[in-house]
Amino acid sequence: MTQFERFFDPSTVSLKICGVTRLADAEQLVALGVDALGVNFWPKSKRYLAPEKAAWLGFLRGKILRVGVFVNENSDTALRLVQDGLLDVVQLHGDESPADAKPFRDAGVPFIKAIGIKTRDDLALATDYGAAGLLLDAHAPGVYGGTGETFDWDVARSFREQNPGLPVLLAGGIVPENAALAAQSVSPAALDIASGAEISPGIKDFQKVTALLTAIRF
Structure with missing residues (x-):
């Protein structure tokens, strides 16, 4: 099974740490097995x-799945970063x-579509994207992720x-204190965490x- 396949495999819960800005942090994530x-x-x-400061992502190729997060942006930049070998997956978060x-x-580029959830109606078009996976997040107009707010996980499980x-x-x-509950309640392919894993x-x-990592490996 490839790195990509393992991450999206629904039989286990993977961990994605989002909002990485430094190579040193990325290398530590690799060392921990994220x-x-x-x-x-x-x-x-x-x-x-x-994007012009993202060259260090090239050093991580094959070591960890590299996801680039974009919000309402022209596809050219994202596709170029994939073609340059800096990204494995694109995340559309707008x-x-x-x-x-x-x-x-x-282009055959795998992508994740993020959807902010307020009610079940927010998922009406979810299956129309042809995405490799869907990221279900709290509804936060104009903020686009990293809010630290939860939503009704029953919607995600359903x-x-x-x-x-x-x-x-x-x-x-999602934080260390509720990660196990999140994983057990929804059985997602992965938990995606930014503010819950930061100083x-x-x-x-x-x-x-x-x-x-300890919490999800139950």
Whole structure:
């Protein structure tokens, strides 16, 4: 099984640490056995990394799944970073429509679509994207992730049960203290955590990361 397949395999819960901004932190995630990291290329993010400063991602190729997070952006930058060997997966974390995802489908580039959940109706178009996986997060208009807020996990569990062939990633307010409950309640393919694994925005707390890994390996 490839790194990509393991991450999206619903039979186990993987861990993605998002908002990584430094190579040293990324290398520590690799050493701990974290499955994936996310790098935020949205300029308004507290964890923003400019694409021209992302060359260090190349050193991690084959060591950890590298996910680039983009918000309502033209597909050209994301596709270029994949073609340059800096990213393995693209994450569309804005208000993108299924039509906006077409360039990635056409290029054969795997992508995750993030959807902010307020009610079950927010999932109406979820299966239309052709995504490798869906990231279900707390509904936070204009914030686009990293809020530290949870949502009703029953919605995520119900959607996963109704769509067993579509990997579900769970985000929003997950910390070491509730990670095991999140994993057991929803049985997602992965937990996606930013603020719950930090000292400050973009700077990772490896005691928390270790605790998260322990929590999901039940």
